[in-house]
Amino acid sequence: MTKRKTIIAGNWKMFKTRKEATELASAVAAGCKGEKDLPEVVLIPPFTSIESALNAIKDSPVSVGAQNMDWRDNGAFTGEVSPVMLTELGVKYVLIGHSERRQFFGETNQTVNQRLKAALAHKLIPIVCVGETLDERESGLTDSVVRRQVGAALAEIPPEALEIIVVAYEPVWAIGTGKVCEADEANRVLGQIRATIADLYKEGGNSGLADQVPLLYGGSVKPSNIEEQMAKPEIDGALVGGASLKAEEFLPLIKAGQKRVQGTAKDSLSKV
Numbered sequence: 576m577t578k579r580k581t582i583i584a585g586n587w588k589m590f591k592t593r594k595e596a597t598e599l600a601s602a603v604a605a606g607c608k609g610e611k612d613l614p615e616v617v618l619i620p621p622f623t624s625i626e627s628a629l630n631a632i633k634d635s636p637v638s639v640g641a642q643n644m645d646w647r648d649n650g651a652f653t654g655e656v657s658p659v660m661l662t663e664l665g666v667k668y669v670l671i672g673h674s675e676r677r678q679f680f681g682e683t684n685q686t687v688n689q690r691l692k693a694a695l696a697h698k699l700i701p702i703v704c705v706g707e708t709l710d711e712r713e714s715g716l717t718d719s720v721v722r723r724q725v726g727a728a729l730a731e732i733p734p735e736a737l738e739i740i741v742v743a744y745e746p747v748w749a750i751g752t753g754k755v756c757e758a759d760e761a762n763r764v765l766g767q768i769r770a771t772i773a774d775l776y777k778e779g780g781n782s783g784l785a786d787q788v789p790l791l792y793g794g795s796v797k798p799s800n801i802e803e804q805m806a807k808p809e810i811d812g813a814l815v816g817g818a819s820l821k822a823e824e825f826l827p828l829i830k831a832g833q834k835r836v837q838g839t840a841k842d843s844l845s846k847v
């Protein structure tokens with residue numbers, strides 16, 4: 576089996592001033608200091624706090640991402656931030672198509688695709704977010720919605736990009752609700768996502784590249800439920816909101832990622 580990266584990413588959403596970002600990022604960096612077998616740890620602050628977070632994690636293995644970006648390099652687009660601006664700062668990752676962008680800010684499958692192309696062109700690592708709403712789940716549409724989102728995001732994306740892209744499955748009903756998606760179900764949907772990617776690239780004989788794409792689960796991930804998630808074969812990491820806002824909650828999540836890197840994550844169910 577391909578050894579995929581394990582990623583623990585904290586999406587801070589619209590939380591953390593510069594001062595608070597410095598404190599949190601410093602605490603995360605300090606908690607990672609001297610640790611071996613760390614997962615890739617990514618802090619994703621709001622734009623105004625990116626530089627503070629970057630300064631705080633200097634000389635540490637922690638990386639910083641942005642929560643969104645425009646797909647154009649510059650122009651008369653009031654309120655937007657471009658990939659050129661992010662790379663200049665030293666940002667390594669960018670979230671694309673988070674459900675809150677889709678729900679509240681007009682993000683569509685098509686603009687997700689445009690942003691993904693721009694991220695790749697600027698050598699930012701894209702974390703493409705997909706996931707169904709509660710209505711869609713209750714109508715039995717989970718798999719078709721997620722497949723459609725993945726297919727649209729990857730339209731015209733060359734196979735070699737699969738060595739860079741990360742996909743996060745975040746069911747909308749699990750975000751910020753405390754209702755975590757069961758590990759087996761998250762694993763199943765991520766398996767569907769991997770199968771979809773394999774299918775999209777089979778024509779060029781590149782299905783195998785799907786095995787390299789790190790797949791994350793997001794939605795009410797907490798220290799109390801991450802271990803079970805991390806033990807599943809398709810779940811390569813977590814995209815965390817609420818529990819990433821306090822070092823004392825985020826550091827145990829990093830620890831769970833570390834166990835996965837070390838191959839010691841145990842499936843609690845398989846022990847029964």
Ligand code: 13P
Pocket residue numbers: 586673745749750751752753793794795796814815816817818
């Ligand atoms: P919560 O962990 O707060 O549910 O948020 C998940 C999320 O949206 C991360 O991008």
